[in-house]
Amino acid sequence: MVEETINVVREGNFSGGYNLKNGWGDAGYGGFVGAMAMQGLLAYYYDIVKPNVAVELNQCRFNHMGMDVRYRHPPNFISRKKRKIGRCRNNREFCEDCMITNVSSIYNVHFTQCRKPWNCIGVGHGGGRIPGQKPASAIDTNAGNFDHCMELVTRWHLIRADLEREIEIFTGDSSVYGGAMGQHKKHIFQGHCTGEGGGNYTRIHGIPGEELYI
Numbered sequence: 001m002v003e004e005t006i007n008v009v010r011e012g013n014f015s016g017g018y019n020l021k022n023g024w025g026d027a028g029y030g031g032f033v034g035a036m037a038m039q040g041l042l043a044y045y046y047d048i049v050k051p052n053v054a055v056e057l058n059q060c061r062f063n064h065m066g067m068d069v070r071y072r073h074p075p076n077f078i079s080r081k082k083r084k085i086g087r088c089r090n091n092r093e094f095c096e097d098c099m100i101t102n103v104s105s106i107y108n109v110h111f112t113q114c115r116k117p118w119n120c121i122g123v124g125h126g127g128g129r130i131p132g133q134k135p136a137s138a139i140d141t142n143a144g145n146f147d148h149c150m151e152l153v154t155r156w157h158l159i160r161a162d163l164e165r166e167i168e169i170f171t172g173d174s175s176v177y178g179g180a181m182g183q184h185k186k187h188i189f190q191g192h193c194t195g196e197g198g199g200n201y202t203r204i205h206g207i208p209g210e211e212l213y214i
Contacts, residue, residue: 005045060098064106065113066144069095073142099145114149115139117156118201120193122185150188157190164204178205
């Protein structure tokens with residue numbers, strides 16, 4: 001599979017554009033985020049190059065983004081297509097609401113819709129942009145659930161906090177906690193953010209040790 005996928009890339013049969021004759025193999029696999037990379041390449045591979053050999057996993061459970069999977073709001077829906085309002089984007093009659101999937105049912109998370117945890121974004125706004133600020137300065141509440149996103153971001157920071165504890169236990173270096181002194185929404189960011197925005201993220205601290213190369 002890997003070699004065959006590489007061959008598709010080497011062939012280079014990709015045309016830019018937004019219609020059904022663009023993208024990989026001029027088959028419509030283009031015109032969306034990631035179309036030239038894995039999102040478009042693998043979809044093209046399993047639909048066209050190797051059809052009927054793959055099973056589509058539940059996007060609410062695997063590679064979870066917490067996005068609205070129905071036609072309801074821009075940018076994922078053009079309002080003039082009225083007949084599609086409220087329908088599943090995968091054209092099925094039923095689709096799980098990924099915006100409220102129980103975290104205990106999620107296998108892995110793709111932090112895009114909910115913003116990267118190290119971007120220290122703890123506010124929501126329709127369109128994902130706070131008025132007067134740069135794009136992606138907020139969680140896009142048109143395409144996701146703010147509270148759900150904050151729950152996911154909190155889980156990530158709890159994992160980092162656990163790593164910091166393990167580092168301190170293993171090395172005896174308590175200075176590692178110097179990166180967890182921030183007070184900005186500490187119940188979410190666990191001390192790793194001193195304010196709103198990625199410039200206020202604090203990296204893990206610690207005393208540099210000898211590096212081991214094998």
